[in-house]
Amino acid sequence: MALLEVKDLKVRVEEREILHGLTLTVNEGEIHAIMGPNGSGKSTLSHVIAGKPGYEVTDGQILFKGEDLLEMAPNERSAKGVFLAFQYPVEIPGVATMTFLRTALNAQRKARGESEYSTPDFLKKVREVSKSLNIPQDMLKRGVNVGFSGGEKKRNEVLQMALFEPSLCILDEMDSGLDIDALRIAADGVNALHSPKRAMVVITHYQRLLNYIVPDIVHVMSKGRVVKSGGKELALELEASGYAQFEDAA
Amino acid sequence: MPAVQETVERVKRIDVDQYRYGFETLIESDKAPKGLSEETVKFISEKKNEPAWMLQWRLEAYRRWLTMTEPTWARVDYPKIDFQDLYYYSAPKPKKTISSLDEIDPEILKTYEKLGIPLREVAMLEGVEPKPGEQDPNRRKIAVDAVFDSVSVATTFKAELKKAGVIFMPISEAIREHPELVQKYLGSVVPTSDNFYATLNSAVFSDGSFVYVPPGVRCPMELSTYFRINERNTGQFERTLIIADKGSYVSYLEGCTAPQRDENQLHAAVVELVTHDDAEIKYSTVQNWYPGNSEGKGGIYNFVTKRGDCRGDRSKISWTQVETGSAITWKYPSCILRGDNSSGEFYSIAISNGYQQVDSGTKMIHLGKNTSSRIISKGIAAGKSQNTYRGLVTAHRKATGARNFTACDSLLIGDKCGAHTVPYIEAKNSSATFEHEATTSKISEDVLFYCIQRGLTQEEAVGLVVNGFVKDVLQQLPMEFAVEAQKLISISLEGSVG
Numbered sequence: 001m002a003l004l005e006v007k008d009l010k011v012r013v014e015e016r017e018i019l020h021g022l023t024l025t026v027n028e029g030e031i032h033a034i035m036g037p038n039g040s041g042k043s044t045l046s047h048v049i050a051g052k053p054g055y056e057v058t059d060g061q062i063l064f065k066g067e068d069l070l071e072m073a074p075n076e077r078s079a080k081g082v083f084l085a086f087q088y089p090v091e092i093p094g095v096a097t098m099t100f101l102r103t104a105l106n107a108q109r110k111a112r113g114e115s116e117y118s119t120p121d122f123l124k125k126v127r128e129v130s131k132s133l134n135i136p137q138d139m140l141k142r143g144v145n146v147g148f149s150g151g152e153k154k155r156n157e158v159l160q161m162a163l164f165e166p167s168l169c170i171l172d173e174m175d176s177g178l179d180i181d182a183l184r185i186a187a188d189g190v191n192a193l194h195s196p197k198r199a200m201v202v203i204t205h206y207q208r209l210l211n212y213i214v215p216d217i218v219h220v221m222s223k224g225r226v227v228k229s230g231g232k233e234l235a236l237e238l239e240a241s242g243y244a245q246f247e248d249a250a
Numbered sequence: 251m252p253a254v255q256e257t258v259e260r261v262k263r264i265d266v267d268q269y270r271y272g273f274e275t276l277i278e279s280d281k282a283p284k285g286l287s288e289e290t291v292k293f294i295s296e297k298k299n300e301p302a303w304m305l306q307w308r309l310e311a312y313r314r315w316l317t318m319t320e321p322t323w324a325r326v327d328y329p330k331i332d333f334q335d336l337y338y339y340s341a342p343k344p345k346k347t348i349s350s351l352d353e354i355d356p357e358i359l360k361t362y363e364k365l366g367i368p369l370r371e372v373a374m375l376e377g378v379e380p381k382p383g384e385q386d387p388n389r390r391k392i393a394v395d396a397v398f399d400s401v402s403v404a405t406t407f408k409a410e411l412k413k414a415g416v417i418f419m420p421i422s423e424a425i426r427e428h429p430e431l432v433q434k435y436l437g438s439v440v441p442t443s444d445n446f447y448a449t450l451n452s453a454v455f456s457d458g459s460f461v462y463v464p465p466g467v468r469c470p471m472e473l474s475t476y477f478r479i480n481e482r483n484t485g486q487f488e489r490t491l492i493i494a495d496k497g498s499y500v501s502y503l504e505g506c507t508a509p510q511r512d513e514n515q516l517h518a519a520v521v522e523l524v525t526h527d528d529a530e531i532k533y534s535t536v537q538n539w540y541p542g543n544s545e546g547k548g549g550i551y552n553f554v555t556k557r558g559d560c561r562g563d564r565s566k567i568s569w570t571q572v573e574t575g576s577a578i579t580w581k582y583p584s585c586i587l588r589g590d591n592s593s594g595e596f597y598s599i600a601i602s603n604g605y606q607q608v609d610s611g612t613k614m615i616h617l618g619k620n621t622s623s624r625i626i627s628k629g630i631a632a633g634k635s636q637n638t639y640r641g642l643v644t645a646h647r648k649a650t651g652a653r654n655f656t657a658c659d660s661l662l663i664g665d666k667c668g669a670h671t672v673p674y675i676e677a678k679n680s681s682a683t684f685e686h687e688a689t690t691s692k693i694s695e696d697v698l699f700y701c702i703q704r705g706l707t708q709e710e711a712v713g714l715v716v717n718g719f720v721k722d723v724l725q726q727l728p729m730e731f732a733v734e735a736q737k738l739i740s741i742s743l744e745g746s747v748g
Contacts, residue, residue, distance in 0.1 A: 051702075051703075075705050083703075086703075090694070090696050093718055094718030095714055100704075103706065103714060104704035
């Protein structure tokens with residue numbers, strides 16, 4: 001059984017159809033890249049999978065581990081193992097990162113019927129994970145993303161990914177706003193989390209991210225559909241010839 | 251449904267059943283005849299066995315009150331109050347004179363038990379005092395004075411406080427036992443002519459707490475008063491007077507609840523604080539009067555005058571308030587910075603929901619040299635409520651080197667509520683430094699969705715964001731109440747937690 005199956009998905013935002021019948025299958029352990037120009041519907045797809053309000057699914061379905069994802073509340077999807085790394089992680093003033101991590105992790109565990117972490121156990125775990133990702137303890141004491149640099153924000157996303165251990169990670173334009181060093185650090189974190197049980201869907205404009213996170217399969221999106229899929233060489237081809245050739249295909 | 255929309259729906263549904271303290275206690279009570287007249291004032295004074303000077307003081311206030319009119323400048327809207335249609339005194343009818351807690355009507359004790367306020371010292375000692383060898387800083391002794399309708403029913407830890415020289419007793423007792431202190435300080439911060447509600451209070455107040463901390467004494471425990479309005483159609487007019495003599499320190503907390511009723515109940519309290527040289531008073535309030543139901547019916551009208559006088563040099567007064575209840579709140583805890591190098595602080599969280607109306611803030615009046623003040627106000631408006639911060643910062647022409655920092659932040663939940671900031675700033679001295687910052691924001695859908703994507707429910711997400719928003723102020727509360735206040739904030743804003 002595929003981990004994620006998106007079948008003929010049609011999505012509207014305020015009466016305008018953005019996705020016109022999108023199909024995508026992701027298996028455990030695979031890394032998929034979704035590429036495409038602005039407005040092709042890449043971010044919409046990631047938002048609909050995560051359950052962001054404001055999108056209306058008019059047709060098609062999304063199955064996650066064989067279950068109907070669209071029937072689940074966004075926090076239920078999270079507890080089931082869907083993780084969205086945001087393009088622009090939000091700031092939450094006054095809420096220490098550590099507090100946020102514990103609240104979220106325990107909420108997910110509770111939803112799965114697992115016992116909540118005690119404070120010492122949680123601290124131990126978060127220290128281990130942040131150490132393995134080279135994240136300074138000081139960052140955990142600050143308000144969630146408040147005053148973080150672009151690189152720190154993305155590393156905070158990677159830290160959460162490591163801590164929550166989701167089976168599907170969607171990385172929405174992870175490279176935006178990052179310089180090359182920050183990009184490498186964030187990508188190293190993502191690579192460290194790759195496992196045979198965990199799939200990654202990497203959404204990006206540019207091929208450069210894929211130098212660091214090497215995909216198994218590349219999909220090209222245009223005008224709300226996947227117009228071409230192929231191996232990692234497809235990304236290089238795109239880099240050379242641009243998206244224009246696919247505009248007509250859609 | 252968009253996340254914020256959903257929150258708005260939830261918030262709308264918040265109703266009387268959210269109010270945990272809405273029960274009524276059936277006890278026999280002793281009431282003054284309805285309405286207000288010189289006779290009512292005399293009745294109250296007589297009930298309290300007051301000396302003649304006290305009655306005189308009350309009558310002067312009453313005569314003054316007759317010449318005054320209700321203030322209308324606040325941003326609150328309510329039907330005219332018929333002051334003749336109220337009872338001004340109601341006391342639980344004692345079977346006999348009470349000399350110990352055991353003789354208090356068990357119904358009243360039960361009420362306080364339901365509120366989670368332990369009055370019995372034994373229980374307090376068992377529950378609160380750390381075991382030998384065990385140091386838990388979260389668990390400290392707290393002396394409690396409980397005011398039920400108009401009368402103080404019990405004060406705990408009196409003996410232990412007496413050893414330290416601290417006087418903590420109902421003000422009605424203080425009038426009889428420490429007349430020299432009461433006469434010297436009562437009305438010295440909030441004069442009987444101060445404002446309509448304070449003058450009314452001066453005429454008819456029936457009880458409240460009195461605290462005197464002698465020179466050099468650090469009060470060995472937190473002092474606390476719990477106010478409960480029970481009786482129907484009764485106004486509650488308590489009077490609190492706290493004096494910190496030279497070099498002393500006291501931390502005081504008041505909590506307030508009331509049963510849920512269809513009609514509005516009036517609460518007009520006066521609190522006066524005095525600090526002498528190098529003394530400090532920390533005054534915290536967790537106000538959770540009944541706010542009315544989801545249609546805006548019922549709830550407490552809370553018209554309160556609170557003022558502290560930093561009379562001595564280097565003295566300090568700090569107000570912290572968490573306001574979640576009342577249909578109408580009209581309240582401006584203030585500091586008169588009279589002593590040189592004195593300082594005043596005001597930390598406030600005001601939450602309004604449903605049809606609640608809040609007009610609250612502070613006044614920092616800089617008179618002495620090198621005085622400083624700090625105002626941190628967090629207003630949160632949800633439902634169809636209106637939440638106004640109104641503040642005055644003023645420097646007298648002799649107040650050289652006066653400094654103030656003000657930060658007013660408002661958070662809106664939904665699109666049917668309002669947040670307003672009305673700051674008044676007057677500097678009559680060119681060396682004054684006043685800073686004012688204000689922000690208004692809405693809980694954004696993006697922030698909520700981020701939290702929800704990480705596994706939190708809608709309500710947990712709102713609670714987390716709001717608690718982050720008010721964190722600076724929560725930190726000012728004594729630790730054991732900060733946890734309580736945090737829960738209260740979540741309850742006030744959530745639909746399902748009860």
